[in-house]
Amino acid sequence: MQFLDVANIDVVGGSWALDERFSADGYLFFRGLLDKASIALVRDAYVAALRQRQLLGLDSDTHWTGNRPSDYKSRLNELHNDGVWQRFVASPPVNSVLTKILGDEPWWIPVSEYRGVLPAEGSDVRSHLYAHQDSYFTGKLGFRTLWIPLNEIDDRMGGLALAPGMHKRGLLHDIANPPSYNIPSDAVPESAWRAGPYSPGDLVMFHQDMPHSGLVNRSDGIRMSMDLRCQRKSDPHPILGTLTGLNQNELTIQLNSAESVRLAVDETTYFWNFDGGPRLTPEEAATVMPPGSQIVAERNGAVAAVVRLNSSERARRSFQ
Numbered sequence: 001m002q003f004l005d006v007a008n009i010d011v012v013g014g015s016w017a018l019d020e021r022f023s024a025d026g027y028l029f030f031r032g033l034l035d036k037a038s039i040a041l042v043r044d045a046y047v048a049a050l051r052q053r054q055l056l057g058l059d060s061d062t063h064w065t066g067n068r069p070s071d072y073k074s075r076l077n078e079l080h081n082d083g084v085w086q087r088f089v090a091s092p093p094v095n096s097v098l099t100k101i102l103g104d105e106p107w108w109i110p111v112s113e114y115r116g117v118l119p120a121e122g123s124d125v126r127s128h129l130y131a132h133q134d135s136y137f138t139g140k141l142g143f144r145t146l147w148i149p150l151n152e153i154d155d156r157m158g159g160l161a162l163a164p165g166m167h168k169r170g171l172l173h174d175i176a177n178p179p180s181y182n183i184p185s186d187a188v189p190e191s192a193w194r195a196g197p198y199s200p201g202d203l204v205m206f207h208q209d210m211p212h213s214g215l216v217n218r219s220d221g222i223r224m225s226m227d228l229r230c231q232r233k234s235d236p237h238p239i240l241g242t243l244t245g246l247n248q249n250e251l252t253i254q255l256n257s258a259e260s261v262r263l264a265v266d267e268t269t270y271f272w273n274f275d276g277g278p279r280l281t282p283e284e285a286a287t288v289m290p291p292g293s294q295i296v297a298e299r300n301g302a303v304a305a306v307v308r309l310n311s312s313e314r315a316r317r318s319f320q
């Protein structure tokens with residue numbers, strides 16, 4: 001697989017030039033940009049969580065123990081209770097470098113993942129774990145995804161693959177193919193994919209419509225990465241709040257300010273649970289998204305997408 005092109009944060013034209021490149025290619029890949037000490041704090045939290053789960057032993061902070069719990073889905077969801085990513089983005093060197101890229105302060109959408117991907121089983125012959133476009137699940141919330149490697153990730157360990165330029169091809173998920181609606185394998189030719197290697201300090205920032213996939217981990221170590229989603233402070237933001245009502249025709253969201261917003265529900269509306277799974281209809285969502293769920297929704301007349309957040313993101317939202 002060919003490599004991603006590396007961007008230069010000090011390019012002539014600054015954030016304007018980076019924006020041009022982001023629009024054309026659908027991504028920006030920076031090497032060694034993020035503050036190493038801030039990355040190390042995040043990584044320490046992963047290592048502690050992986051040891052707690054006996055996926056890492058005390059002798060190594062990368063080498064997998066061989067345990068493969070059947071309920072482990074490559075995500076360290078317990079870290080959502082600790083505000084790990086919020087502390088990371090609040091650290092001044094991280095905030096200032098992201099502000100320089102964006103030409104404005106970042107505004108964070110609390111849709112984040114802490115991934116610890118185990119080596120594949122020998123019988124797993126895939127190269128890609130799951131090709132998808134984030135906006136298929138979250139709707140057009142208008143964000144950039146930040147994919148942040150936390151350990152050395154060579155081609156054996158896999159990492160993240162993108163299909164540069166293909167963010168302009170619209171939705172590639174096969175909407176005629178329920179229940180998973182995958183991107184058909186021929187929709188993104190094998191030759192279109194580009195990847196790392198990656199090191200701690202690198203940053204991949206990509207468009208919400210970019211087809212991307214984790215690659216299968218063929219090393220003997222655990223792949224650690226974090227993905228975050230941000231906008232510019234000056235962008236129109238989606239609605240963040242508490243779901244207080246949902247029926248066939250509308251949903252009600254209470255904002256942090258205690259003010260309520262009512263949004264129409266129509267046949268295009270869908271819901272999605274932050275920790276994965278398919279899109280849900282309003283009827284399905286009513287059973288798994290009880291009143292009190294923290295959600296983020298598009299700011300449209302008829303809502304197209306509502307994402308239920310991890311419940312521990314509630315208190316942290318005041319952080320923004």
Ligand SMILES: O=C(O)CCC(=O)C(=O)O
Pocket residue numbers: 115117129134145147159160212213214215225227
């Ligand atoms: O890290 C991975 O394995 C995949 C990352 C991903 O799908 C994402 O950042 O949306």
